[in-house]
Amino acid sequence: MNYSSTCDCGEIKINVCFPLPIDEYQARACDCDFCVPRELAYLSDVNGTISFSPRNKMNQLKQGSGQATFWQCSNCKQVVAVTNTSKGETRGAVSKAIFAKKFSLKPSAFISPKNLSPKEKIERWPTVWSKVV
Numbered sequence: 001m002n003y004s005s006t007c008d009c010g011e012i013k014i015n016v017c018f019p020l021p022i023d024e025y026q027a028r029a030c031d032c033d034f035c036v037p038r039e040l041a042y043l044s045d046v047n048g049t050i051s052f053s054p055r056n057k058m059n060q061l062k063q064g065s066g067q068a069t070f071w072q073c074s075n076c077k078q079v080v081a082v083t084n085t086s087k088g089e090t091r092g093a094v095s096k097a098i099f100a101k102k103f104s105l106k107p108s109a110f111i112s113p114k115n116l117s118p119k120e121k122i123e124r125w126p127t128v129w130s131k132v133v
């Protein structure tokens with residue numbers, strides 16, 4: 001199923017293709033110091049794909065162990081996605097807020113990736129994140 005939305009100002013376009021309807025997914029709210037103040041929660045399906053553009057209008061932010069890249073609209077400052085590139089493959093998740101304004105989504109689940117080691121995080125992402133295309 002294909003879904004598209006934009007950041008708050010409309011500059012950044014985000015598309016996802018998930019096997020199930022988007023309202024069947026429970027977003028994961030991260031409890032780290034970066035995500036909590038921004039109220040970030042993430043949607044992905046390991047068998048889905050995500051894409052976002054134009055990347056030249058986005059800031060790439062790092063936090064914590066520095067392994068993940070947070071993609072932020074350089075105009076409205078909304079974080080739209082998080083990605084990691086490992087072994088030549090980029091995977092990521094989209095911000096729930098991007099799609100929550102257009103679709104009725106389930107309450108988020110709370111997760112604590114900050115309790116994982118850098119190695120554990122790298123190993124976890126391919127099991128939950130979507131392919132970035």
Ligand SMILES: [Zn+2]
Nearest residue numbers: 007009073076
């Ligand atoms: Zn924007």
